[in-house]
Amino acid sequence: MKTAMETKSRAPLIPYLLWMALFVIAPIALVVYYSFLDLNGNFTFANYKNFFSAAYLRMTLTSFWYAFLITFFTFVFAYPAAYLLTRTKHKHLWLMLIIVPSWINLLLKTYAFIGILGLYGPINAVLEVFGFEPTQMLFTDFSYIFVAVYIFIPFMILPIFNSLDKLDKSLVYAARDLGASGWTTFRRVVFPLTIDGVKAGIQVTFIPALSLFMITRLIAGNKVITLGTAIEQQFLVAHNWGMGSTIAVFLIVIMAASMIFTGTMMRGGRAG
Amino acid sequence: MSRISASGKICLAVMFVILYAPIFYLIFYSFNSGGTMSGFESFSLEHYAAVIEDPRLIVILIHTVLIALLSGLIATVIGTLGAIGIVSLKDKRMRHALLSLNNVLIVSPDVVIGASFLVLFTMIGAQLGFGSVLISHVAFSVPIVVLMVLPKLLEMNPLLIDAAQDLGATKRDVFTRVIVPYIKPGIFAGFFMALTYSLDDFAVTFFVTGNGFSTLSVEIYSMARTGITLTINAVSTIVFLITMLVVVGYHLVTSRARAAETEVQR
Numbered sequence: 093m094k095t096a097m098e099t100k101s102r103a104p105l106i107p108y109l110l111w112m113a114l115f116v117i118a119p120i121a122l123v124v125y126y127s128f129l130d131l132n133g134n135f136t137f138a139n140y141k142n143f144f145s146a147a148y149l150r151m152t153l154t155s156f157w158y159a160f161l162i163t164f165f166t167f168v169f170a171y172p173a174a175y176l177l178t179r180t181k182h183k184h185l186w187l188m189l190i191i192v193p194s195w196i197n198l199l200l201k202t203y204a205f206i207g208i209l210g211l212y213g214p215i216n217a218v219l220e221v222f223g224f225e226p227t228q229m230l231f232t233d234f235s236y237i238f239v240a241v242y243i244f245i246p247f248m249i250l251p252i253f254n255s256l257d258k259l260d261k262s263l264v265y266a267a268r269d270l271g272a273s274g275w276t277t278f279r280r281v282v283f284p285l286t287i288d289g290v291k292a293g294i295q296v297t298f299i300p301a302l303s304l305f306m307i308t309r310l311i312a313g314n315k316v317i318t319l320g321t322a323i324e325q326q327f328l329v330a331h332n333w334g335m336g337s338t339i340a341v342f343l344i345v346i347m348a349a350s351m352i353f354t355g356t357m358m359r360g361g362r363a364g
Numbered sequence: 365m366s367r368i369s370a371s372g373k374i375c376l377a378v379m380f381v382i383l384y385a386p387i388f389y390l391i392f393y394s395f396n397s398g399g400t401m402s403g404f405e406s407f408s409l410e411h412y413a414a415v416i417e418d419p420r421l422i423v424i425l426i427h428t429v430l431i432a433l434l435s436g437l438i439a440t441v442i443g444t445l446g447a448i449g450i451v452s453l454k455d456k457r458m459r460h461a462l463l464s465l466n467n468v469l470i471v472s473p474d475v476v477i478g479a480s481f482l483v484l485f486t487m488i489g490a491q492l493g494f495g496s497v498l499i500s501h502v503a504f505s506v507p508i509v510v511l512m513v514l515p516k517l518l519e520m521n522p523l524l525i526d527a528a529q530d531l532g533a534t535k536r537d538v539f540t541r542v543i544v545p546y547i548k549p550g551i552f553a554g555f556f557m558a559l560t561y562s563l564d565d566f567a568v569t570f571f572v573t574g575n576g577f578s579t580l581s582v583e584i585y586s587m588a589r590t591g592i593t594l595t596i597n598a599v600s601t602i603v604f605l606i607t608m609l610v611v612v613g614y615h616l617v618t619s620r621a622r623a624a625e626t627e628v629q630r
Contacts (some may be wrong), residue, residue, distance in 0.1 A: 105449025107442050108506070109462075115503035116468050119480030126483055169379070176376050179368045186376075188615065193383045195560050195607050199584040200600040204386035207393070207401030207592060214389070214402075242382070295471060303473030306566055310588055320475040320567075327479050327571065337483070340476045347471050351464065 120344060126337035139338035148322075152342070155318040158233075159301035162240045166297050167290070169241065170248035174289075177249070178256045187253055194246035202310050205239045206230065209311075231313030239311045240301060248293035255289025256282075291354045299347055319343055387604060394597035401592055411598035421583070421599070427494070428580040432562040435501035440555040442502070443509025447550075448543065450510070451517045469507045477504055478571030485572060492574025500572050501562045508561060509554035516550035517543075549621055556614055563607075 130136040142148060173190070180186050193201070207213055209229040216226040229235050259282065267277040283290075303320030314321075319339055326336030368376075393401045397408035415421055446466075453459045469477065481503070485496050520543070528542045544551070566581035573582055580603070587593055 103449075104445035105452070108446025108449055108510075111442055111446075111503070111506055112462070112465050115481075115484075115506075116465055119477075119484045120468075122483045122487060123476070123480045173376065173379050176368060176372045179372070180376070188611070189380065190383065192607070192611060193387060195564065195611065196387055197581055197584070197600075197603055198564055199566055199581045199588065200390060200596070200603060201386050203584060203588045203596055203600075204390045206588060208386060208389055210402070212400070212402035217402075242386075245383070299471060299473055303475045303567075305475060306570075306585060310585070320473060323475045323479055324570075327482065333483065336479055340479050343473055343476050347468070347473070347476075351467060351471055 123337045123340045123344070126333050127341045129334045129337075131332060131334065136334070139334045142335060143338050143342065151317055151322060152319065154316070155302055158237065158240075158316060158318060159298050161237055162244065162301040163294055163298045165237065165241045166244045166248045167293065170245055170293060171252055171290070173245075174249045174252035174256055177253055183257070187250075190249055191246050198243060199306070201243065202239060202307055205235070205242075205311060209235050209238075230311065231315055233312070233316065236307065236312035236316050239307055240304060243307070244297045244301065247296045251289040251292035251296070252286060253289075255286040255292075259285055295350055295354050299343075299350060302346065303343060387600075390597050390600040391604060394594060394601045396594060396597075399592075399594060401594070401597070411594040412601075414595045415598045415602070418595070421595070424578050424580055424583050425599075425602075427577070428563065431494075431498055431501055431579060432559050435498055435505055435562050436555050436558040438502045439505035439509050439558045440551060443506045443554055443558075444513050444547070444551050446506065447510045447513035447517055447547075448539075450514070466507045466510050469504055470511070474565070474567030475571075478568040481568065482571045492572055493577040496572045496574065497569055497577065497579065500568050501565065504565070504568060505558035505561055508557045509551075512554035512557055513547055513550040516547040520546050549618070552618070552621075559610075 127139055128135055128137070130138055177183055177186050177190065208215060210216075211226055211228045211230075213229075215229065220226055263281055263285070264277055267281045268274075272280065302318060303323070304318055305320035305324045308314070308316045308318055308321045319342070323336050323339050323343075326332045326339065330336075389401070393404070394411055395407050395409070396404050397410060398405035450459055450462050450466075453462070477500075481496070481500050482492075485492060490496055524542055524546070525538055528538050533541065564581070565579075566585060569579050570582050570585070573579070578586075580599070584596055584599070587596055
């Protein structure tokens with residue numbers, strides 16, 4: 093079938109192609125190249141050997157574990173919220189209100205939690221009213237995961253909301269008419285039909301969660317070291333670009349895998 | 365149909381409270397005459413005065429907005445042209461490859477984008493500062509614009525173009541008077557998204573900012589690392605108000621556009 097602009101010239105594509113070559117292909121190629129260099133710029137496999145050492149593997153595993161927990165809790169809260177939102181009266185207005193906090197600068201929100209979770213913050217004040225001893229909640233696993241989930245929730249809700257919103261309601265009614273319980277309808281009809289939204293939501297949560305470094309520094313107080321923290325450390329503190337690039341290459345591989353995993357989602361424009 | 369149980373309402377309400385609490389918490393303490401975010405002493409505007417009296421902070425705010433607007437504009441132009449180009453490709457494999465490439469920057473973790481751009485800028489010997497930050501922001505915004513414009517292009521009926529050409533429209537006319545008006549909502553959404561991505565970015569900027577130049581995110585990071593300063597709270601109130609203005613403005617423009625669209629369809 094003819095698409096809209098087949099007869100048109102290809103001139104508009106040129107700046108875009110140049111841009112992509114310069115800022116997608118070249119940086120990735122450079123990172124791969126640097127991952128084979130040692131501190132003096134000589135060719136080496138040492139970075140990779142280092143990466144597969146016990147210390148780095150442990151860090152990678154913890155990084156994955158935290159990212160998994162963050163994604164899991166974000167999903168657990170986001171899906172019901174998205175579902176409830178689609179059933180409200182002015183759903184687009186409410187959705188907008190969910191999205192607004194995500195437009196407030198990330199750093200400001202994180203900074204707010206330094207105060208909220210702190211020893212003299214409001215949460216401890218409330219706990220004290222109920223007779224609990226105030227505890228330092230900052231710099232713990234809990235605070236790290238809580239803040240990360242808080243940050244990611246709007247990004248997870250958005251794609252899930254969109255796929256729920258597109259869902260043909262008559263399919264739900266049909267399932268119910270045919271005797272499916274609410275739970276069965278959800279499990280066999282609603283959820284499978286919104287799986288693309290869920291995948292998109294997981295994608296926008298999991299990979300960023302693997303590479304967070306600002307929240308780990310400010311909220312987890314360097315107790316949690318993620319792959320992102322390690323890259324920042326190698327590039328900007330240790331100035332070991334080779335090692336930093338090696339970790340970056342690993343993240344790029346993970347990213348490619350996730351793109352294949354969600355590949356069905358954005359199939360090059362028109363599916364036919 | 366759109367009925368929602370009481371418990372559902374409560375869940376949503378709790379969610380909204382939690383989502384907004386940190387923001388209002390920051391704003392509340394920006395008026396605290398004390399120096400901490402616990403124990404409100406008395407109402408004071410001293411922290412706002414501190415923001416206004418700090419020329420460095422004002423310059424950073426201006427830079428942040430400038431970077432967002434400029435990168436949004438440039439990315440919108442490149443991205444819109446790119447989307448039109450992608451749709452015009454006959455080869456399906458080529459199209460698929462380009463779209464995957466497009467998604468790479470969207471899925472890439474910020475840290476990887478930042479680090480790889482740092483390597484790139486160093487390799488070509490570019491100085492880190494306003495220019496490198498601007499280019500980086502354009503770079504990660506272009507794919508978003510493409511994604512926002514693409515659906516509009518795909519839903520457009522190709523017969524519209526044929527009709528215009530049959531009626532004697534030149535290629536330019538087709539572009540400016542048929543395609544662009546049709547995909548305008550997508551372009552607008554793309555620009556808006558680029559704007560918010562730029563304003564919100566920390567990690568990429570952090571890597572390519574060099575010494576001397578700073579955006580709001582990077583500045584807050586370095587301020588927050590030394591502890592709590594209520595100046596940040598005052599800044600956050602200002603940022604919140606600006607964000608709300610932009611959101612309301614965007615909402616008004618899009619709802620007007622939507623109203624116009626339904627008018628036409630009628």
